[in-house]
Amino acid sequence: MAPEITIYTDGACSGNPGRGGYGVVLMSGPHRKEKSEGYRLTTNNRMELLAAIVALESLKYPGSVVRLYTDSQYLVNAVNKGWLFDWEKKGFSKKKNPDLWIRFLKSYRRHNVTLVWVKGHNDNKENERCDQLAVAASKKQVLLEDNGYQDDIPEYSID
Numbered sequence: 001m002a003p004e005i006t007i008y009t010d011g012a013c014s015g016n017p018g019r020g021g022y023g024v025v026l027m028s029g030p031h032r033k034e035k036s037e038g039y040r041l042t043t044n045n046r047m048e049l050l051a052a053i054v055a056l057e058s059l060k061y062p063g064s065v066v067r068l069y070t071d072s073q074y075l076v077n078a079v080n081k082g083w084l085f086d087w088e089k090k091g092f093s094k095k096k097n098p099d100l101w102i103r104f105l106k107s108y109r110r111h112n113v114t115l116v117w118v119k120g121h122n123d124n125k126e127n128e129r130c131d132q133l134a135v136a137a138s139k140k141q142v143l144l145e146d147n148g149y150q151d152d153i154p155e156y157s158i159d
Contacts, residue, residue, distance in 0.1 A: 003028050007055045007068040010120070010130035011047025012138050019143060020044065022051035023133025025126050026058065033058075034129070038137035042146040047134065048072035049100040056107035066113045071120030071127055079108070079115050099148035 005028045013020040020042035024035040035054055039047070052068060052075055059066070070076060078084040084101060092098035118124050120131070 003061060004065045005059060005067070007052075007066060008118075008124075008126035008130045009048070009051035009055055009068065009070045009072075010127060010134045011044055011049070011051050011072065012131065012134035013042060013044040013047055014138055017041055017043050017149065019138045020047040020146070021134040021137030021140075022047045022054065023130035023135075023137065024051050024055045024058075025129055025133075026055055027126075034133060036133035036137040038140040038143045039146040039149075040143040042149045045072070045074050046097055046100060046146060046149055048075055049097060049104060051130070051134070053100060053104050053107055056104075056111060056113065059107075059111060062110045064111045066111050067116060068113055069116045069118050069124075069127065071118050073117060076115045076117040097148070 005026060007027075008025040009022065011020065011022045019038065019040060021036060021038040026033045026035070035058065037054070048070065052070060055068065056066070084105070087095045087101065088105065092101060095101070118127050120127060
């Protein structure tokens with residue numbers, strides 16, 4: 001039988017765009033794991049999405065039953081209201097973050113995932129922990145490059 005897993009995720013950004021990070025808490029039975037990472041230049045929505053992606057990609061067993069809690073209405077509404085699947089059918093035309101949405105769908109479809117919105121900064125212990133992880137990651141001395149975000153920045157030339 002596939003394991004049942006509870007996941008909490010959060011993204012943070014100082015400036016939008018700016019320094020960002022994500023935080024993840026994964027729980028299954030007696031097991032608990034925390035993950036986080038920081039990026040030099042990104043957006044809050046990208047960090048919210050990346051948190052969910054990293055969490056789902058870290059699951060060992062396909063078909064896991066997952067309850068993923070996030071304070072990102074962007075993520076929850078895109079999935080639960082079906083917008084994401086419409087965007088996919090249209091090739092993500094004129095949508096932001098297609099690189100992450102495509103990656104999210106791949107990991108999302110490997111499992112039985114239910115997305116649950118939680119109000120941020122509302123004394124939810126695990127959501128608060130994810131926020132702490134995300135903020136701390138965004139303040140690290142060495143930050144990764146969010147190449148997908150860089151690809152979204154239009155290039156200008158002076159002729």
